[in-house]
Amino acid sequence: MPKLLPKNPLNFAKKQLGHGVNALSRLQKTASVAGLSALRVAKGDKMDAQLLREAFEQMGVTYIKLGQFIASTPSIFPREYVLAFQGCLDQTTPVPFAKIRQVLIDELETDSRGLGDIFSYIDPVPLASASIAQVHKAVLADGRQVALKVQKPDVDTIMHTDLSVLHGAFWALEKVVPNLKAASLAPIVDEMRARMLAETDFLAESAHIDKFLAHLKQVGNDKVTAPTVHHALSTKKVLVMDLLMGKSLIDESLIWDGTAGRDSKQIMSDVLDTWFLSLMMTGEFHADLHAGNLMLLNDGRIAFLDFGLMGQIAPSSLQACFGLVQSLQINDYRGMAQAMVAIGMTHRADKIDIDRLADDLQKILGKITPNAYGQPPKPVQIGAEGNDGLNAMMLEMVEIGKRHGIHFPRDFALLVKQLLYFDRFMVTLAPDMELFEGERLSLVKE
Template identity: 70%
Template structure:
């Protein structure tokens, strides 16, 4: 939509004020944290997590990045930030309505010309956005994903401060030079920028829907995007009605159905995800059970395409081999996969038998932990620790892909415990992928 010079000037002034306010808040929280240390508290990962939670969106996202990237951060920080959940109290609707007005209207049109109704109570609220039900003027029901006010400016301000802090640490503290922090903040900036660009998410949804159409899928869907009403800060999609796969009443609903079973639902999800990865080169990297919806018409909807991963064929092969061997408790197979497919810097120096023994010890440790069923970070941490000792190099999105496969493995236990992650057509696809590389 067009913006008048007056609107642009007002927005610029507001943004400047927000940036100054943001800097003040960050300094205040940092000061309070320093005061806690001065009073005798230990400056550890959990104190830092508390500070991050107080500072909001950017730091919550940074905490999630730390928790999901064990190859880059110390173990104690990964564990501390594991419960840094992307769920926040909703913003008052008046503020969200202001974002809608700014994004979707101009001098000749108001929200009343576009929507017959917008529910002020959100369906969901996260750190970056919240989702509201609405009805268009023509009667179509839609879901509005609205970015919370000033998220973009806040993130850019925070990331600028962090980049400057990392730059200073690398130059003032010799021990930090080897940490190579600049690429880490660049990676964080790339991922956060992608998550705040709803047009990018719309393209991912379109790509997935095109894949479904090309393959003739009848059982899987994704929300259709209304591109004429979508912007970088507002995503308008058809409203899909159903139940999340984590809904406790879902199994009884499926049991009463005459056209599907829990096993069929799980197989459709897995087959579609695997095939889309093979055909498109990218994958939904946050497809936990909460982002899968069983619709009233019996189809399954893939939701929330904000976090996507890309993987090279060799890394894809690595994940398949590693997870399959892990399922079979084949530690030699796990070790051999890590060596054979180019994940190690020096193949000839790796003792496969010794690596297999260390992997077995790792799994014995994980199996003995009470966190086993809930915290995949523990497994990834142990794997990374072993990898470092053997010179194992983990590609950029390796952790995302491996954790997604383990997500599947975990909620299959609830929905279809007798199924295997790699079986039937999926196993055939994996074997063909290995043979082609």
């Protein structure tokens, strides 16, 4: 909702002055961490990917997001850096509630409306905390329960300040990683800037939620939902949504034996059918749909949560991505090779030797695939630790593709890793189920 006037002009002026001070403080912290890292190198530590990750985590939000960008873009960054940043987790210590409350005041209060007119209660203990925001449970003045996703103080100032010096950071990276000299860095910086700033715009996230809910209504899907956004109370820094009650699909207290209507195979099928059809019809996909972002509601519906990370992929590459995952499932290396060429953004597809590419895939992936797909069912894990085999396969495919002149689309890694994650997720919830079957198989073949 657009703000009218600052409630307190003096406080507003102080806040604007504070932005300048915070930017200077941010530059000083960045320089301090960089200096300490340089001192470690001078004392004998190797300037490698692990040291860089440690420095990024110390510098906070922007560099954590940069690390995640590196981890999800194996087509650009060297293997050792992609691997090192796979464990760059976006989990941080919550900021004091007083600071969160101040953000709410700045964003929602006007001359005619105070925070107490909007909320009757806000739980000071957050439900979750990440680098950009934390989530609190609250009750509106009319008694409705909501979830507040509130951007942490000064995140926008920090990110803009950090992004302004990224060119300098890339200059340093070029010295450490000579392979980056051959890359065109300007588009990379632009891509990172766009992705990072998009995550600080909660109005953009609310638009993704609205689009998903509109899709569900259009196709008559009443088995799946997402939290409804309260647009009149949401801004770029505050996202107010209905509070959904239920349990994560990995909650150990859930009984997956068909009792109470909890049929794990049917639930998994509903999740996959919804995700696939949404992708085919809207052109975008939820790119972080791990089990922690899926909730079984008390009324039996499935909720998709957290639409902060979305991907897009051209229809011309979509079918080939599906074909690649199908080939991976059955160790069809020639099928993998053909799919990679179809996905790849290259003008020399007719010059690529499919048989040689297939041989290279078999030599490398043949050592990895059994570990990823041949193990007995085991509990699914959230995060990088549970995806080591899948990440290894993705990295190897990208590396092999590079050697054969194949360059992948921007969100290729996000899409294929999400598909592979579904495949692993099914091992726990529906081991006798196929990723591509029934309606999903029909969609893929269209």
